[in-house]
Amino acid sequence: MTCKIPFLDLRITDNSERQELLTAIDTVFQHGRFIVGPEVAQFENEMAALCNRKFAVGVDSGTSALFLALKAIGAGPGDEVITTSLSWIATANAIALTGAKPVFADINDDLNIDPESVAQLITPRTRVILPVHYTGKICPIEPLLQVAHKHNLDVIEDASQAFGARHCDCPAGSFGRIACFSMNPMKIFAACGEAGVIVTDEPEIYDRLLALRYNGTVNKETCLEPSLNARLDTIQAAVLLRRLRYVEQIVNKRRQIASWYNDLLAGLVRTPVERDNDYDVYYTYTIQADRRDELKQFLESRGVETKIQHPILMPDQPAYRHKTRGVFPNAQKLIKRILSIPAHEKLTRTDVEHVADCFRRFYQ
Ligand SMILES: Cc1ncc(COP(=O)(O)O)c(C=O)c1O
Structure with a gap:
């Protein structure tokens, strides 16, 4: 029988976790405040504190978080926003939907945005740098x-993949003028549905975000500017509050799996490198491999599910090709080599050894 190793396993299989979640959801059933209820306020307070921020605003997705953050600082038609070329397409879409133009920078070998490439793309129209903690x-x-300081630009962090990650002991979400997170079910810190959050230190931005997340209104009736309804469901906030208690445990397990892979895959493929002063959370464990497509097929044939995240660079998507600018030769090279392999917290040492064994057989 072939052993099956899924890329992710989102089922809630632990009985005590299931019970705790059902209890949390039942509390919402009883008070009936299904949108921005008390759990949302509590979740926002905890998120602000964890990100070393004054304010947090719960929203309905990471995409909305990015879109509203850009709107809150007034980014729009005529502005350029420089972002990475390798991310989930939501990053570029949030920029484009404000009317601003996404401009795509190259990446370094760690798959994150290259600051030198960013510096070269700045023009008088550049308004924001929007890096992703990929x-x-x-x-x-x-x-x-x-670079942002030198050119008087705002930085908005797309921290969707990086809740819990740190640099020099500062958490993801603590660096930019505004930072955005996604808590969709695939994330390490995940709701049981769509969810996101925005953090900032500025009271004016906070007030504007509160209006922007509810049709641009204040006092629930007066509309100051057109916007979406992007409020966070109370049930998702209740789930997130409960799951917050276990994030550290999940990250520790993912870091353990990453360190097993680092040892077992050394010399076969390029494994992720954690810099000094960094604490990575391994939203994905992404290797760079020769003969990547053959390797992917070989792993699949042995029950190991993998993903290429992402096979098309954002600027090469039909929606953006020919409509934007950017220079990203390293990204074009690396997307032919990247492969994300199973690294979720439910894996055992035996699973990891099986995956590594498949790699050895392939490259033998
Ligand atoms: C880097 C990045 N940005 C934005 C998003 C969008 O978040 P959501 O799916 O919650 O809208 C994601 C989601 O996967 C992401 O990974």
Whole structure:
């Protein structure tokens, strides 16, 4: 019988976790405040504190978080926003939907945005730098902040993949003027549905975000500017509050799995490298491999599910091709080599050894 190793396993299989979640959800059933109820406020307070921030605003997804953050600082038509070329397409879409133009920078070998490439793309129209902490690793944030400071640009962090990651003991979400998280079910810190959050230190931005997440209204009736309804469901906040208690445990397990892979795959493929002063959370464990497509097929044939995240660079998507600018030769090279392999917290040492064994057989 072939052993099956799924890329992720989102089922809630632990009985005590299931019971705790059902109890948390039942509390919401009883008070009936299904949207921005008391659990949302509590979740926002805890998120602000964990990100070393003054304010947090719960929203309905990471995509909404990015879109509203850009709107809150007034990014729009005529502005350019520089982001990475390798991310989930939501990053570029959030920029484009404000009317601003996404401009795509190259990446370094750690798959994160290259600050030198960013510096070369700045024009008088550039308004924001929007880096992603890709794969759960903080991007080179210090040089980016320096470039932003020099040119008087805002930095908005897309920390969707990096809750819990740190650089020099500062958490993801603590660096930019605003930071955005996704808590969709695939994330390490996940709701049981769509969810996201925005953090900032500025009261004016906070007030504007509160209006923007509810049709641009204040006092529930007066509309100051057109916007979406992007409020966070109370049930998701209740789930997140309960899951918050276990995030550290999950991250520890993912770090353990990463260190097993680092040893077992050394010399076969390029494994992720954690820099000094960094604490990576391994949202994905992404290797770089020769003969990547054959390797992927070989692993699948032995029950190991893998993903290429992402096979098409954002600027090469039909929605963006020919409509934007950017220079990203390293990204174009690396997307032919990247492969994310199972690294979720339910894996055992035996699973990891099986995966590594498949790699050895393939490259023998
Ligand atoms: C880097 C990045 N940005 C934005 C998003 C969008 O988040 P959501 O799916 O919650 O809208 C994701 C989600 O996967 C992501 O990984």
